[in-house]
Amino acid sequence: MKRYNPKEIEPKWQKTWEEQGIYRASEDPSKPKRYVLEFFPYLSGAAMHVGHVRNYAIGDVIARFARMQGQNVLHPMGWDAFGLPAENYAIKTGNSPSLMIKEASAKFKEQLAQMGFSYDWSREINSSDPSYYKWTQWLFLLLYKRGLAYQQTGLQWWCPVDKTVLANEQVEAGKCWRCGSDVEKKSLKQWFFKITEYADRLLEDLGDLEWSDAIKTMQRNWIGKSTGAEIDFKLAEGSEVIRVFTTRADTLFGATFMVLAPEHPLVKRITTTGQKKSIEDYVKESQAKSDIERQETDREKTGIFTGSYATNPANNAKIPVWIADYVLGGYGTGAIMAVPAHDERDWKFAKKYKLPIIRVVQNEAPDEACTHDEGLMMNSGIYDDMRSEEAREQIVADLNKSGVADEHVNYKIRDWLISRQRYWGAPIPIIHCPKDGAVAVPEDQLPVIIPEIESYEPSGDGRSPLARVEEFVNVPCPKCGGPAERETDTMDGFACSSWYFLRFADPHNANAAFDKSKAEFWLPVDDYIGGADHAVMHLLYARFWTKVMFDEGLIEFKEPFKTLRNQGNILAPDGQKMSKSKGNVISPDELISQGYGADSIRLMELFIGPWNQSAAWSVEGMGGTFRFLQRVWTLVQEHIASEESEDITPELPRALAKATKAVSLDMHELGFNTSIASLMELVNELYKLKTITKLGSAQWKAVLTTLIQLLAPFAPHITEELWQRLGNTGSVHTSEWPSWDEKLLISETMTIVIQVNGKVRANIEMPAASSESDVTKLAQSHEKIAEYLQGKAAQKVIYVPNKLINFVI
RNA sequence: GCCGGGGUGGCGGAAUGGUAGACGCGCUGGACUCAAAAUCCAGUGUUGGCAACAACAUGAGGGUUCGAGUCCCUCCCCCGGCACCA
Numbered sequence: 001m002k003r004y005n006p007k008e009i010e011p012k013w014q015k016t017w018e019e020q021g022i023y024r025a026s027e028d029p030s031k032p033k034r035y036v037l038e039f040f041p042y043l044s045g046a047a048m049h050v051g052h053v054r055n056y057a058i059g060d061v062i063a064r065f066a067r068m069q070g071q072n073v074l075h076p077m078g079w080d081a082f083g084l085p086a087e088n089y090a091i092k093t094g095n096s097p098s099l100m101i102k103e104a105s106a107k108f109k110e111q112l113a114q115m116g117f118s119y120d121w122s123r124e125i126n127s128s129d130p131s132y133y134k135w136t137q138w139l140f141l142l143l144y145k146r147g148l149a150y151q152q153t154g155l156q157w158w159c160p161v162d163k164t165v166l167a168n169e170q171v172e173a174g175k176c177w178r179c180g181s182d183v184e185k186k187s188l189k190q191w192f193f194k195i196t197e198y199a200d201r202l203l204e205d206l207g208d209l210e211w212s213d214a215i216k217t218m219q220r221n222w223i224g225k226s227t228g229a230e231i232d233f234k235l236a237e238g239s240e241v242i243r244v245f246t247t248r249a250d251t252l253f254g255a256t257f258m259v260l261a262p263e264h265p266l267v268k269r270i271t272t273t274g275q276k277k278s279i280e281d282y283v284k285e286s287q288a289k290s291d292i293e294r295q296e297t298d299r300e301k302t303g304i305f306t307g308s309y310a311t312n313p314a315n316n317a318k319i320p321v322w323i324a325d326y327v328l329g330g331y332g333t334g335a336i337m338a339v340p341a342h343d344e345r346d347w348k349f350a351k352k353y354k355l356p357i358i359r360v361v362q363n364e365a366p367d368e369a370c371t372h373d374e375g376l377m378m379n380s381g382i383y384d385d386m387r388s389e390e391a392r393e394q395i396v397a398d399l400n401k402s403g404v405a406d407e408h409v410n411y412k413i414r415d416w417l418i419s420r421q422r423y424w425g426a427p428i429p430i431i432h433c434p435k436d437g438a439v440a441v442p443e444d445q446l447p448v449i450i451p452e453i454e455s456y457e458p459s460g461d462g463r464s465p466l467a468r469v470e471e472f473v474n475v476p477c478p479k480c481g482g483p484a485e486r487e488t489d490t491m492d493g494f495a496c497s498s499w500y501f502l503r504f505a506d507p508h509n510a511n512a513a514f515d516k517s518k519a520e521f522w523l524p525v526d527d528y529i530g531g532a533d534h535a536v537m538h539l540l541y542a543r544f545w546t547k548v549m550f551d552e553g554l555i556e557f558k559e560p561f562k563t564l565r566n567q568g569n570i571l572a573p574d575g576q577k578m579s580k581s582k583g584n585v586i587s588p589d590e591l592i593s594q595g596y597g598a599d600s601i602r603l604m605e606l607f608i609g610p611w612n613q614s615a616a617w618s619v620e621g622m623g624g625t626f627r628f629l630q631r632v633w634t635l636v637q638e639h640i641a642s643e644e645s646e647d648i649t650p651e652l653p654r655a656l657a658k659a660t661k662a663v664s665l666d667m668h669e670l671g672f673n674t675s676i677a678s679l680m681e682l683v684n685e686l687y688k689l690k691t692i693t694k695l696g697s698a699q700w701k702a703v704l705t706t707l708i709q710l711l712a713p714f715a716p717h718i719t720e721e722l723w724q725r726l727g728n729t730g731s732v733h734t735s736e737w738p739s740w741d742e743k744l745l746i747s748e749t750m751t752i753v754i755q756v757n758g759k760v761r762a763n764i765e766m767p768a769a770s771s772e773s774d775v776t777k778l779a780q781s782h783e784k785i786a787e788y789l790q791g792k793a794a795q796k797v798i799y800v801p802n803k804l805i806n807f808v809i
Numbered sequence: 810g811c812c813g814g815g816g817u818g819g820c821g822g823a824a825u826g827g828u829a830g831a832c833g834c835g836c837u838g839g840a841c842u843c844a845a846a847a848u849c850c851a852g853u854g855u856u857g858g859c860a861a862c863a864a865c866a867u868g869a870g871g872g873u874u875c876g877a878g879u880c881c882c883u884c885c886c887c888c889g890g891c892a893c894c895a
Contacts, residue, residue: 214813326893336895624833677832758876808875
């Protein structure tokens with residue numbers, strides 16, 4: 001009898017499945033569709049480790065289970081291929097980045113294939129392929145046409161190492177999201193997408209999504225909506241006006257000073273000659289500070305008086321105007337009315353610089369700032385004794401009559417900066433004409449192909465390497481035919497990943513980004529599986545593009561991802577993140593060459609704990625899942641080698657029904673670890689039963705066949721092999737998920753737990769049909785219970801039918 | 810500080826308010842073997858006891874309940890995210 005050897009069977013089945021195309025999806029309306037998608041991998045050149053494998057294993061088990069349940073499953077895979085890893089490789093080697101992409105995608109595909117994932121490879125896409133980025137460019141032009149793409153000069157985040165600008169979301173705590181180096185600010189003209197115009201919809205539609213609260217909250221915080229008012233404060237002298245945003249207009253009477261951000265445009269104009277020197281020094285000082293420094297929360301507040309005064313529109317009080325770096329230039333209007341009595345930061349500032357503090361909302365703690373308290377108004381003229389919530393609206397409405405206040409909604413989210421001064425990205429399809437300005441490249445001239453170049457090094461002037469390619473840059477204006485210049489910026493890689501899930505529905509369409517009916521058939525994605533690290537960037541951008549496409553009528557749905565599933569990370573056995581530098585990376589290749597095989601790795605990925613919780617990889621644990629598969633293998637081999645028998649036992653179908661039910665129910669809840677545990681339990685049970693019944697029976701064959709089906713989504717290779725060896729036709733993976741006979745689970749006896757005062761003291765076996773009085777009688781007479789009761793009747797008896805009886809004494 | 814997720818044996822983890830610790834790892838013992846590996850079988854929360862058994866036990870402390878890992882309150886710790894957002 002041959003032993004279980006994954007090296008022999010796994011490659012064989014991988015080849016067969018691909019040849020027979022059993023995972024290919026088609027628009028068959030007779031079955032319910034299910035679109036299962038894992039975040040498509042970003043080809044950074046790093047090899048796949050067991051942490052990545054978990055992501056794909058979760059998706060694959062969902063896809064395989066859905067298929068066996070009779071659903072029409074789309075489970076595709078492709079490559080997020082633009083970006084700096086390939087470009088840096090090109091700079092180093094002088095080869096085209098496409099070469100690196102070719103190698104990296106081939107390697108990744110091989111690694112995925114050896115894990116036995118059920119992808120429809122006929123739909124493979126690559127975002128750096130002209131047949132793909134043609135449509136990324138087309139979608140750029142769609143946004144441009146709809147007024148959602150624009151150019152603007154301003155201070156942008158600049159990564160000095162990557163030599164390119166970054167979007168807001170790509171700056172994490174003052175550092176570049178890719179390389180981790182400190183970012184700088186640079187004044188540049190760049191392309192933006194107007195995601196702010198969709199802020200409200202991006203916020204509202206979050207409600208209907210089956211996403212974790214964690215991710216929803218992150219998106220809400222990022223969008224950062226706050227409702228309030230904008231109020232104008234006139235300067236005491238001159239005609240200048242300082243506009244502020246506030247969520248607490250009710251505290252207007254308590255505004256005893258104003259603060260401008262150091263970068264506020266009014267600062268120079270309103271500084272009085274006496275204060276000029278110290279203000280200039282302060283502005284310079286705060287510019288020199290890195291953003292990380294400015295973001296330290298517990299920093300002492302600093303600021304300088306400008307010498308000017310403004311008039312509080314509520315009471316005409318003359319209040320000083322200061323500048324301070326705790327006010328941010330980029331949020332609201334870059335200026336605030338300071339209400340020290342009701343804002344902690346203003347309070348600290350006022351204390352330090354001895355500015356007046358006036359309470360305007362009655363509350364109980366006069367010695368500190370009461371920030372979120374609502375209450376009755378005080379020190380507020382005609383608004384006194386009004387509820388603060390009411391006063392808030394009334395004050396704005398009253399000021400609005402004289403045109404100095406408006407209701408206003410403010411957002412933290414900024415427009416999406418998509419220009420990149422790099423080579424390896426989709427060129428922005430715009431031509432700049434001295435006469436006609438920015439002109440869209442006509443659709444029939446798409447794609448704007450990335451030209452082959454000699455040197456991939458970015459030019460020192462901050463422009464893309466494409467700027468050096470004259471044939472690329474110098475083109476006639478599509479409008480007037482006169483000499484014009486092509487845009488040389490490329491698009492942020494996140495543009496490509498903002499629509500790839502649609503391309504999978506129709507990956508080879510040469511005439512459109514996708515066919516509407518195909519997109520409508522498959523989308524939205526039913527199960528979108530990936531790490532939480534893309535919670536803000538990718539998911540926000542993709543939702544934005546989807547809504548734009550909806551508005552254009554390209555699709556009829558507003559949200560791309562119905563259910564988002566964030567898998568827990570796999571850590572190294574030492575509990576740390578896996579990284580090359582720490583030398584603690586565990587790769588699936590290594591485990592496979594050690595003889596474990598893909599099936600036991602897949603099993604381990606899911607058995608290690610709940611799929612959405614992180615866990616440290618266990619090297620010893622691998623032995624356990626391998627052993628389990630080996631036990632299954634041995635069982636089937638022994639059955640095949642056994643003499644035919646007519647033996648029958650009720651234990652076999654009962655154990656099977658129990659497992660089938662447990663696994664089926666758990667699978668619907670994505671309880672993969674407990675499903676596997678139930679299967680192990682079943683196998684343990686079968687090992688006991690094989691000592692008391694003959695293995696060669698038809699009953700055994702049926703039980704083993706079902707066991708193999710239950711195991712198939714987790715361990716596709718061994719189950720396919722055993723399915724065949726048991727003489728079944730077709731593939732186990734296209735077979736129908738087993739059902740169970742509930743009747744077999746009804747037991748003739750039941751175990752009643754007997755408690756005294758809630759403590760378990762005994763348990764008894766009774767016929768399942770026993771009545772409450774039967775149970776009470778028998779339980780009372782149990783020798784241990786009688787001892788507790790000491791002949792007296794219990795004060796109270798609680799009976800949970802068929803389960804438990806509790807005597808309270 | 811705020812938001813989200815956690816805290817259960819030596820370890821990963823399991824438990825519709827009803828026998829806490831399923832399943833796996835590890836460990837211990839046994840079978841097989843000349844021997845080892847592999848495999849199979851049994852045991853394994855802690856303390857006391859030869860044992861039956863008893864007490865203790867789900868981060869800490871309170872509460873609700875006949876009964877709490879599970880529900881409520883207060884607090885501590887760990888992980889992830891955001892962070893002077895007016």
